[in-house]
Amino acid sequence: MRSGEVLALFIWMHCLLASYKVIATTEPTTATANIFGKKTDFKDIESKFALRTPNEPDEDTCYLIPGQEHSIAECNFNQTSKTFVVIHGWTVTGMYESWVPKLVDALYRREPDSNVIVVDWLSRAQQHYPVSAGYTQLVGQDVASFIDWMEEQLNYPVDNIHILGYSLGAHAAGVAGSLTKNKVNRITGLDPAGPSFEYAEISVTLSPDDADFVDVVHTYSVGTPDRSIGIQRPVGHIDIYPNGGNFQPGCNIGETIRLMAEKGLRGFVDMDQIVKCSHERSIHLFIDSLLNEEKPSMAYRCNSKEAFDKGLCLSCRKNRCNTLGYKVNKIRGKRSAKMFMKTSSQMPFKVFHYQVKVHFFGKKNLTVTNQPLLVSLYGTKGESENRPLRLAEMSSNKTYSYLIFTELDVGELLMLKVKWEKESFFSLSDWFTTYAFDIQKIRIKSGELQKKLVFCPENGKHATLTRGKGSVVFVRCNENTIVKKRE
Ligand SMILES: *[C@@H]1O[C@H](CO)[C@@H](O)[C@H](O)[C@H]1NC(C)=O
Ligand SMILES: *[C@@H]1O[C@H](CO)[C@@H](O)[C@H](O)[C@H]1NC(C)=O
Secondary structure (H helix, E strand, O other): OOHHHHHHHHHHHHHHHHHHHHHHHOOHHHHHOOOOOOOOOHHHOOOEEEEEOOOOOOOOOOEEOOOOOHHHHHOOOOOOOOEEEEEOOOOOOOOOOOHHHHHHHHHHHHOOOOEEEEEEOHHHHOOOHHHHHHHHHHHHHHHHHHHHHHHHHHOOOHHHEEEEEEOHHHHHHHHHHHHOOOOOOEEEEEOOEOOOOOOOOOOOOOOHHHOOEEEEEOOOOOOOOOOOOEOOOOOOOEEEEEHHHOOOOOOOHHHHHHHHHHHOOOHHHHHHHHHOHHHHHHHHHHHHHHHOOOOOOEEEEOOOHHHHHOOOOOOOHHHOEEEOOOOOOOOOOOOOEEEEEOOOOOOOOOOEEEEEEEEEEOOOOOEEEEEEEEEEEEEOOOEEEEEEEEEEEEEOOEEEEEEEEEOOOOOOEEEEEEEEOOOOOOOOHHHHOOOEEEEOOEEEEEOOOOEEEEEEEOOOOOEEEEOOOOOEEEEEOOOOOOOOOOO
């Protein structure tokens, strides 16, 4: 890749981010502007409702037109099956983004008899961001009028309607849901937009009141709340923050550069895709849940990302865990439930989460920080070797808890290997001090299997883990094996 291309990339990214910054500093009232309720005259409806087909998921071939009953039959709308309404977000190009046909196709694969409707509000979505953000009110009104018409004209049950909105489209979905005569079954918010909405009233944003059930996936809430591209606060009954909700794996700048070196620079549209990678990941996680039914990604309720990253939240008791995406368990609590999970960098995104609890015994006082370990897991179905695990601290006679995860399903764990790596080869301090701790037990809790297992040293009562030395092997302890089934 030539340096000019790198420069072009950075200029482009800078422009995009700068435009978001401008937006972020505008008054939150921009989106609150006008809420008149629904339109009574169908002629005012500017949004278009294309009923797509499994054969042409990328074409708007037939429009359902509110007030024109014949359009229902002409488009072959199936009145006995469920309906998905897809609402896109802001667009720089004024065209549908490439995810639209992918989502439509995945919905039809999973529910072949369903009706997948794509709401076309492209002309309003290609304005300056704050203007488009304000238009979500009008789009929401359009969608509500459309749904009420379906219900009144056709007796179509709104309980059969699931709206999916991405970015600005998530807030348009929320407005629509708050205005329909009867509540729709479900709204899924796919990384709802942050700028103009983070501090806005719930009447203009997506909120739990907007449908019987509202689930939200947050994939790009980065930085301070007023700058974040995705909304940071929870806005549904269930709010899932994959990988902490900020940058997604495979979307970092290093990866971008690598991809560009591999594929070359193919115009700005691709650049745009790369910048939006984490934001759009919310959609691909949902598509994954539609297509890979047998690999559901699990999310776990937790008070903070930090606690989750210590493996402290892998419980499924009292509905504390849930499935991301289409087959979500519709739990409605009094407050929004914040849930966390890790994912891999590509589809299928599912990983297996484990909490590792270990007590380091030491005769002498010894505390070290930022230590690299390698953990290998061996199970009934496979093995995942040398998973890197960085320990912020190791200290004599203290217990620690960590989170590790594997992309591979190793089945039920049978054996563990732990290795403490030397940071650099020529570490002078290693000549004078032996860095070692004794371990008697390692406790492992599997999030996906909801099982707790205790591991003991293969040989003897305790094993010594020494920096720069070979692996220590642990096997299942004979007694003490606590098996806990998922509720
Ligand atoms: C409509 O959907 C139902 C299932 O909900 C299916 O049994 C039926 O065949 C569909 N009708 C048409 C004309 O495709
Ligand atoms: C750690 O605990 C053991 C007893 O379990 C004790 O013998 C040892 O002195 C303690 N180490 C430190 C540094 O306090």
